[in-house]
Amino acid sequence: MNQPLAYVHPGAKIAKNVVIEPFTTIHNNVTIGEGTWIGSNVTIMEGARIGKNCNIFPGAVISATPQDLKYKGEETTVHIGNNTTIRECATINKGTSDRMKTVIGKNCLIMAYCHVAHDCFIGDGCIFSNNSTLAGHVTIGNNVVLAGMVAVHQFVSIGNHAFVTGGSLVRKDVPPFVKAAREPLSYVGINSIGLRRRGFEAGKIREVQNIYRILYQRNYNNSQAASIIEAEMEATPERDEILQFIRDSQRGIMKGYFSSN
Structure with missing residues (x-):
């Protein structure tokens, strides 16, 4: 030195x-x-x-x-x-x-x-x-x-294994395992590449995808989606982590992306 x-x-x-x-x-x-x-x-x-x-x-x-x-x-x-x-x-x-x-x-x-x-x-x-x-x-x-x-x-809170694309403005909480993009910042899929790189198996990645389909692609509000996920999806560390993040969010989680015609 x-x-x-x-x-x-x-x-x-x-x-x-x-x-x-x-x-x-x-x-x-x-x-x-x-x-x-x-x-x-x-x-x-x-x-x-x-x-x-x-x-x-x-x-x-x-x-x-x-x-x-x-x-x-x-x-x-x-x-x-x-x-x-x-x-x-x-x-x-x-x-x-x-x-x-x-x-x-x-x-x-x-x-x-x-x-x-x-x-x-x-x-x-x-x-x-x-x-x-x-x-x-x-x-x-x-x-x-x-x-x-x-x-x-x-x-703002951003969950484990999330990926946020360049130039993004992050105003809402970003849940774990997801990709966030567009303006306003929205869910555009799960971070499958990052998860594979970190050793997540294909079945686990599909499980995470299915959870986020309920949350973001079936027109439920967050409380309804969380209840359905808890009732219908097998209890796993990843499921419980996502549910806990949604329930703990203080600013609200980012929305899903819907294209306008």
């Missing part, structure tokens, strides 16, 4: 084999785990908790003050899981008094110019493509892919 052209505050806790490139600034009250690489011109501010074997590319700013006028200087944090890569000029803000922290899970890829605002909770294995932006208080599950230039409204 011995890099004389980087500034590391004496109060920062840096593992011995962390590499810090020139012109990077690391503030007080920062922890960085073993094997992590910090590129040039990175700024890591107070409250950052960075895991092992992460890669943070030039221009990134980690744990800056929230862009929230309600923030009053409370001591909050950012947590970044092991093996996560943060590309050039991405910005990740620390939490506010709502959740007290912003969390990015393990094995994530946050591409260039992405923004993750205060109090976001992001699961493991997520990929956010260039310029994707999360407002505050967003919750994202595991293995979620946001294509380029996706904008996510505050307090």
Whole structure:
């Protein structure tokens, strides 16, 4: 780590084999785990908790003050899981008094110019493509892919294994296992390619498809569809996860797509 052209505050806790490139600034009250690489011109501010074997590319700013006028200087944090890569000029803000922290899970890829605002909770294995932006208080599950230039409204939830197409405006909650596209954002099928890549068998993928046919293609409201799914579909972890997501949704789930004649 011995890099004389980087500034590391004496109060920062840096593992011995962390590499810090020139012109990077690391503030007080920062922890960085073993094997992590910090590129040039990175700024890591107070409250950052960075895991092992992460890669943070030039221009990134980690744990800056929230862009929230309600923030009053409370001591909050950012947590970044092991093996996560943060590309050039991405910005990740620390939490506010709502959740007290912003969390990015393990094995994530946050591409260039992405923004993750205060109090976001992001699961493991997520990929956010260039310029994707999360407002505050967003919750994202595991293995979620946001294509380029996706904008996510505050307090939105996105379920496990969902895929959101590029340029989308996400104003409503996106259930697990689905593909979301069009404007306004709508259900356009399940994320079958992503599910196959992650080892879901064909029978399990058909099960998920059948659940979403009831929810989105039979003209039921969400409450009716949930009751029918629970009554007619065999109880499985995937069925129960979808039902729980629908019932827990605070902003309401996105609609199905219907073409107008």
